[in-house]
Amino acid sequence: MMSGFSRLRAGGLLAGAALFATAACGAGAAETTPDGKPEVVAAFYPLQWLSEQVGGSDAQVSGLTPPGVEPHDVELGIQQVTELKNATLTVYVKGIQPAVDEAVEPDTSFDAATAVATIPAGEHAEEGEEGEEEHGHEELPYDPHLWLDPSRLATVATKLGERLATADPAHAQGYKERATKTAAALGALDQELTKGLTTCTSRTLVTAHEAFGYLADRYKLKQVGITLDPETEPSPARLSEVAKLAKAEGVTTIFTEALVSPKVAEVLASQVGAKTAVLDPLESKPSGDYLSAMRDNLKTLQTALGCTA
Ligand SMILES: [Zn+2]
Numbered sequence: 469m470m471s472g473f474s475r476l477r478a479g480g481l482l483a484g485a486a487l488f489a490t491a492a493c494g495a496g497a498a499e500t501t502p503d504g505k506p507e508v509v510a511a512f513y514p515l516q517w518l519s520e521q522v523g524g525s526d527a528q529v530s531g532l533t534p535p536g537v538e539p540h541d542v543e544l545g546i547q548q549v550t551e552l553k554n555a556t557l558t559v560y561v562k563g564i565q566p567a568v569d570e571a572v573e574p575d576t577s578f579d580a581a582t583a584v585a586t587i588p589a590g591e592h593a594e595e596g597e598e599g600e601e602e603h604g605h606e607e608l609p610y611d612p613h614l615w616l617d618p619s620r621l622a623t624v625a626t627k628l629g630e631r632l633a634t635a636d637p638a639h640a641q642g643y644k645e646r647a648t649k650t651a652a653a654l655g656a657l658d659q660e661l662t663k664g665l666t667t668c669t670s671r672t673l674v675t676a677h678e679a680f681g682y683l684a685d686r687y688k689l690k691q692v693g694i695t696l697d698p699e700t701e702p703s704p705a706r707l708s709e710v711a712k713l714a715k716a717e718g719v720t721t722i723f724t725e726a727l728v729s730p731k732v733a734e735v736l737a738s739q740v741g742a743k744t745a746v747l748d749p750l751e752s753k754p755s756g757d758y759l760s761a762m763r764d765n766l767k768t769l770q771t772a773l774g775c776t777a
Contacts, residue, residue: 501528506556506636511568512539514615514750515559515580517758521650522628526639527556532568535753538727540697543567556635559628563612583627584620586610587685615750617682618661618762622654657762661687664766669774672717674710674742676724676733679749683765689773694732702732707739714740721772723747745772 501507505528510516516531523529532548533539544552544567552558552568558577560568572579589611615621629647633640665687673684678693694710695702702710714722714736722744724733730744737744745768748754754761770777 509555509558511560563608580624611681613679617686618654618658622651625650664777
């Protein structure tokens, strides 16, 4: 059957074809799958997980960033740009992936950063050395890693449900119900994190890649990122600055992440007599899912920061 987004996307060009809606779905209405489901393209893992939860069986969700690839580095081939242009909706966060920011169209995209209150980008953005220009992060007035606060991601879930309901009105109720359910699961996770991080010996989070600003913001921790950009080598000045701070605050653990070389964190850890531990920024698919990976992060934080819950 004909749906709202068909008209919206296809405009005048396919207006005739849309009259024969069933045929149009199979022959040229590229924005739906052969069985007429809206196609949702999610820019990277947490948004893919969220789109799958909210889209359910009513939507066909695909991810743009292959598993194990740092999403900041993603480059889009012609096929992916076409996929993105033809999608009913592209779900992304402006500022994470310049290639995606460039390819999206306003009418068929949902920038999750517009759904929540953002926080300013890291303060030492200008202190890194060469290579920063290649990343999208640096020109942004806000920190784009918003999915690391489940309460903000719950808001994104609700807005995404509304957006999908508008795009595919025939299944509006399903999108809204699943969005509510997803937001509730994220709310429960948020409460666990709040409770689990209430009483800790240390509240300072020294991270290799400054991705945890929202987590710190939400749970009243203080993030000290060695670099903003996971690929930039920090300057010796920055390293000694962080080392001094870590010593002063009695930091016992330097956090590193799976997709980034642990070298810098290891050097720093040995300088201050700390250990390293992996904290997952969830930029790529974890072994479980978003919820289980965030619960693993909670355990890692509780151990490292000496929290009693
Ligand atoms: Zn990042």
